[in-house]
Amino acid sequence: MSESAPIRVLPQALVARIAAGEVITRPRAVVKELIDNAIDAGATDIVVDSQWGGFQQIDVHDNGSGIRAADTPLALTRHATSKLASLADLPSIATLGFRGEALASIAAVADIEIRTQAHSETVGTKLTSVDGVEACVPSVRRQGTSVTVRRLFDAFPVRREIADRKAESRAIRTLIAQLALSRPDIAFSLDSEGRRLVSTGGGSLRKAFAEINGVDALPFLLDLGPLELRDARVSGIISAPTATAHRSRRDGIVLSVNGRLCGVADIQRAIERAYAEVLPRNRFPHVVLAIAVPPERVDVNIHPAKEQVALLDGKELAERLEAEIRALLGRTAHLIAERHSLALEVGSLPGLRAAEAGTPYGAGEWGARTVEPGSLPRLRVVGHIDDTLIVCESDVGTLLIDQHRAHERVIYERLLEHESVDLPVPVVLALPRSILTMLDTKADDLRGTGWDWEDIGANQLFVRACPTGLAPDDLLPIAERFTSESSHTILAATACHAAIRKRRPLSPDAAVELLEALTRTATPTTCPHGQPIAVNLDRAFLERQFGWR
Numbered sequence: 001m002s003e004s005a006p007i008r009v010l011p012q013a014l015v016a017r018i019a020a021g022e023v024i025t026r027p028r029a030v031v032k033e034l035i036d037n038a039i040d041a042g043a044t045d046i047v048v049d050s051q052w053g054g055f056q057q058i059d060v061h062d063n064g065s066g067i068r069a070a071d072t073p074l075a076l077t078r079h080a081t082s083k084l085a086s087l088a089d090l091p092s093i094a095t096l097g098f099r100g101e102a103l104a105s106i107a108a109v110a111d112i113e114i115r116t117q118a119h120s121e122t123v124g125t126k127l128t129s130v131d132g133v134e135a136c137v138p139s140v141r142r143q144g145t146s147v148t149v150r151r152l153f154d155a156f157p158v159r160r161e162i163a164d165r166k167a168e169s170r171a172i173r174t175l176i177a178q179l180a181l182s183r184p185d186i187a188f189s190l191d192s193e194g195r196r197l198v199s200t201g202g203g204s205l206r207k208a209f210a211e212i213n214g215v216d217a218l219p220f221l222l223d224l225g226p227l228e229l230r231d232a233r234v235s236g237i238i239s240a241p242t243a244t245a246h247r248s249r250r251d252g253i254v255l256s257v258n259g260r261l262c263g264v265a266d267i268q269r270a271i272e273r274a275y276a277e278v279l280p281r282n283r284f285p286h287v288v289l290a291i292a293v294p295p296e297r298v299d300v301n302i303h304p305a306k307e308q309v310a311l312l313d314g315k316e317l318a319e320r321l322e323a324e325i326r327a328l329l330g331r332t333a334h335l336i337a338e339r340h341s342l343a344l345e346v347g348s349l350p351g352l353r354a355a356e357a358g359t360p361y362g363a364g365e366w367g368a369r370t371v372e373p374g375s376l377p378r379l380r381v382v383g384h385i386d387d388t389l390i391v392c393e394s395d396v397g398t399l400l401i402d403q404h405r406a407h408e409r410v411i412y413e414r415l416l417e418h419e420s421v422d423l424p425v426p427v428v429l430a431l432p433r434s435i436l437t438m439l440d441t442k443a444d445d446l447r448g449t450g451w452d453w454e455d456i457g458a459n460q461l462f463v464r465a466c467p468t469g470l471a472p473d474d475l476l477p478i479a480e481r482f483t484s485e486s487s488h489t490i491l492a493a494t495a496c497h498a499a500i501r502k503r504r505p506l507s508p509d510a511a512v513e514l515l516e517a518l519t520r521t522a523t524p525t526t527c528p529h530g531q532p533i534a535v536n537l538d539r540a541f542l543e544r545q546f547g548w549r
C-alpha cells in the first residue's frame with residue numbers, strides 16, 4: 001500500500017473555483033443570477049442575449065440603479081453585497097440576492113465584463129475579470145448595468161463535453177418566460193443566435209401571458225383570488241380544463257413568493273391534485289400565482305440556488321388553494337352558464353345492473369325536451385346518435401354529449417359526497433386472496449367512498465354497506481380496476497364501472513334525467529379521467545366548416 005498524501009490547505013483560487021462549480025452549475029444559473037441582480041436594482045427593462053445555449057456568451061442588460069464607481073471594484077468579491085448588512089436583516093430579506101456570491105462565482109468559472117453607471121454619476125465603470133485577473137477602468141454608458149459572460153466552464157472540460165446546447169437554450173427560454181410571468185410589470189426580452197424568443201412589454205399579467213403563450217389561450221384563463229389566509233395573500237390566473245389549454249410539461253405552473261420565482265412543493269402538489277380529475281393523465285395546466293407573505297414566514301435557504309422555498313403554514317395555504325381551484329374549475333369550464341341547483345332527485349336511472357346485462361335504457365319519442373340550466377346552459381334535448389351521443393341545442397351551440405362520460409361524472413361526484421346505503425343483511429363475498437390484499441391496502445379510501453366490510457377469513461368478506469347506486473358484488477370489478485394508489489383513481493374507476501356504457505339505447509326520459517344530473521355537477525364538461533364529456537358545435541365552428549362567412 002502506498003503512503004497516503006499529506007493533508008494540505010487548498011489555495012484560495014482553487015477553493016473558489018470548486019465552490020463556484022456548485023453554485024453555477026449551468027448557463028441557466030448564470031442567466032438567473034444576473035436577472036435577479038437586475039431586478040434587485042429596480043430595472044423595468046431587462047434584455048438577455050444568449051449564444052450557443054449560453055456556453056459561448058451571455059449578455060444581460062438592465063436599466064436599473066447601476067453600481068456606484070466607488071463600489072464597483074468590490075462587485076466580484078465573494079461575500080460582498082449591498083443587500084444584507086447584518087445578521088438581524090436575515091429573517092426579513094426582501095431582495096432576491098443577499099449572499100454576495102453570484103458574481104464572484106461566475107468570475108471563478110468564466111470571464112466576465114461589467115459595464116455600469118449609477119444614476120447619480122456622470123462616469124461609470126468597466127470591470128473585467130479575464131482568467132481570474134481583474135481590471136477596472138472608467139467608462140461611460142447610460143444608467144444601468146450590462147454584464148457579459150464568456151468562456152463559461154473553460155476550466156471544466158467535462159462539463160463542456162456533456163453540454164447539451166439545445167436543452168440549455170430551452171431551459172433559458174423557459175426561465176425567462178417564467179420570470180416574465182412572475183414579474184409582468186417588467187419588460188423582458190430574450191434573443192438567441194439573432195432570433196427573438198421572448199418579448200414582453202411590461203404591464204398586466206394577462207398581457208404578459210398573451211405575449212408569451214399567444215392569445216389563443218386567453219379566453220380560457222380564470223382569475224384566482226385574491227385569496228387570504230391570515231397574513232398570506234395569493235392571486236393570479238389559472239387555465240380552464242379545455243383541450244387547448246393544457247401542456248405536457250409542468251413549466252406552465254409558475255409560482256412566485258414575494259416576487260421571487262420559486263417552487264413551493266406543497267402548493268405545486270395542491271395544484272396538481274385540483275386538476276387531476278379534469279385533465280388527462282400527465283397533462284398540466286397553466287397556473288401563474290403570486291404569493292405574498294411576510295418575509296419572516298418564508299425560508300429561502302432550503303435550496304442553494306434559492307429556487308425552492310418553504311412557507312410557514314404552507315400546508316394550510318395549499319389546502320385552501322386546492323379548494324379554491326376546484327371551485328373555480330367547476331364553476332367555469334368552457335361551456336358554462338351560471339350555476340344554480342335544481343330540486344330534482346336522481347337515482348332512478350338504471351345503474352350498473354342494466355349496463356352490464358345489456359338491458360336497454362328504455363325507448364320513446366325524441367322531441368324538444370328541455371333541461372333547465374345548472375352548470376350547463378339550458379339544453380333542448382333533440383336526439384340520440386349511435387346509441388352513444390345525446391344531441392342538444394343550446395344558446396351556445398349544438399352539444400354532443402357522451403352518455404358514458406356524463407354518467408361517470410354524475411356518479412363520481414355522488415361518490416365524493418360519500419352517499420352510501422347500509423345493507424339490511426350483510427352480503428358474503430368470496431374473493432381471490434390477491435384482491436383481498438389489495439382491498440386491505442386501499443381500505444381507507446374505499447370506506448371513504450361508502451363501502452364497509454369485514455374480513456371473515458377463508459377468503460370471504462361480509463359486505464355491510466356500499467355506495468348508493470352500486471351493489472355489493474361490484475366490489476370485485478372495482479378492485480380489479482385499481483391501477484394506482486390515489487383515492488381519486490379508485491373513485492374514477494368506480495364511476496367508470498358503474499356508468500352506462502357507450503352503444504346502449506337510452507330513452508328520452510333517461511337522457512333528460514342524466515342531463516339534469518349532469519348540469520348539477522360541479523364540473524360538467526370533463527369526466528373524472530379528464531376527457532371531454534361534451535363537444536360544442538358552435539356557430540363559429542359551423543361557419544368555418546360550411547364556409548358560410
Ligand code: ADP
Pocket residue numbers: 033037038041062064065066067075080081082083096097098099100101102103104144145
Ligand atoms: P448579491 O446579489 O447576493 O448581493 P452578487 O454577487 O449577485 O451578490 O452581486 C454583488 C453586488 O453587486 C450586489 O449586492 C449589487 O450591489 C451589485 N450588483 C450586481 N449586479 C447589479 C446590477 N445589475 N445592478 C446594480 N447592482 C448590481
Ligand code: MG
Pocket residue numbers: 033036037096097098102103
Ligand atoms: Mg445576486
